[in-house]
Amino acid sequence: MDPLSYILSGLRIRTANFTRMEASAPWGIRSPSGRGVNFVLVVRGSAILWTPDSRQPIALRGGDVFIKLDDTPYRLYDHEDSTLIDCVDVEKLRVGHEIEIGGGGAVTTFVAGSFELDPLEARPLLQTLPALLHLKLDQQRSLAFQSVLEMLAVETASPGLGSEAVVSRLFELLFVHAVRAYAAQPGGPTVGWLSAMGDRHLAEALKAMHGAPAEDWTVESLARAAGMSRSSFAARFKAVVGKAPLDYLTQWRMYCATRLLHQGKLALSEVSRQVGYESVAAFNRVFRRETAMTPGAFRKAGMEGNAHIHPA
Structure with missing residues (x-):
């Protein structure tokens, strides 16, 4: 998808x-x-x-x-x-x-x-x-x-x-x-993932990480998905998307996690696994760094209608 x-x-x-x-x-x-x-x-x-x-x-x-x-x-x-x-x-x-x-x-x-x-x-x-x-x-x-x-x-x-x-x-x-x-349209997005979707090489890498956020992606494996060399891929990705590939992957994983937490149906361990973290402790650490909230606090806030996250 x-x-x-x-x-x-x-x-x-x-x-x-x-x-x-x-x-x-x-x-x-x-x-x-x-x-x-x-x-x-x-x-x-x-x-x-x-x-x-x-x-x-x-x-x-x-x-x-x-x-x-x-x-x-x-x-x-x-x-x-x-x-x-x-x-x-x-x-x-x-x-x-x-x-x-x-x-x-x-x-x-x-x-x-x-x-x-x-x-x-x-x-x-x-x-x-x-x-x-x-x-x-x-x-x-x-x-x-x-x-x-x-x-x-x-x-x-x-x-x-x-x-x-x-x-x-x-x-x-x-x-x-x-x-x-x-x-x-001409003059459309010039920076960000929406712009990258117009690049046939970067689009393949984005589809790969978006389709399987739990995969153990590396810059090398994403470059292969894009059909590019590692160095060329890393440079083009950062120039077009505005973030390094693995930084963007982390941001996307946290977005997926917030959606799963918001739904409130899965245990934290399962949310962690679905976004690529075998360790709940590691997931908690990254989630808090990216959103300024712990996963548990975010889920509780969502149940009370006050969920929010800070811009990455």
Whole structure:
């Protein structure tokens, strides 16, 4: 199983909500900082997006999608001179899942949504993705991705029985295809495991260690999996991934361990074995070094809903 499939297999959308908005010119929205993942699909029309980290405003057109993975505020408007309305005041105009704002001019239609991801399950993805994904409508967009966007537009335009559940599932697919699109587009990931998956040699080594984290991997055996010499593999891996091969392996093992501990079904000795440590003491030592918690404390915190780990 490739790393993206493994990560996504445990990823579940939580507290999802959506809005279909008809914005007629002139219009402008000021969104405060907030938790979770926020996205906007421009169904038709055009808009301008501003974020604190943008070097300049971003032009959006029909078919474009942007996804914000951090909690910084943003502004969305039709023209830089348009008056901005706080989202709190915009919410007062809601009727069901629909909102209409603006001055009666040219109309831009959006589907906006937000959802939360388990920070533990999503950690490897959130570490490698930028805070803002802007995915333009172009000829490179996959038919599957476009189909998800079209289904999302249709479902939010005419909600039926079970619409909230349907939209939640579409959010999951949207997120998967957005990650795929980002990884494939020019100027996509340049450092990290997602970037390495685009290198046919490094990808084989990553698949090997992700598929069998308990294996007694060495730099030599990983280089063989990659079809490279030891020195060339070690140098390229660190340049692309940003970590030495065995350091990355340790980080991945600890991620797998946190997922197993979070599930709470296995004894510590079995968790240790499944991530490559015959000795529970050795596993405890590495886990504490990488996460600043003992496995037992992490499991207890997870049962109480307070599990967290420090960035590696």
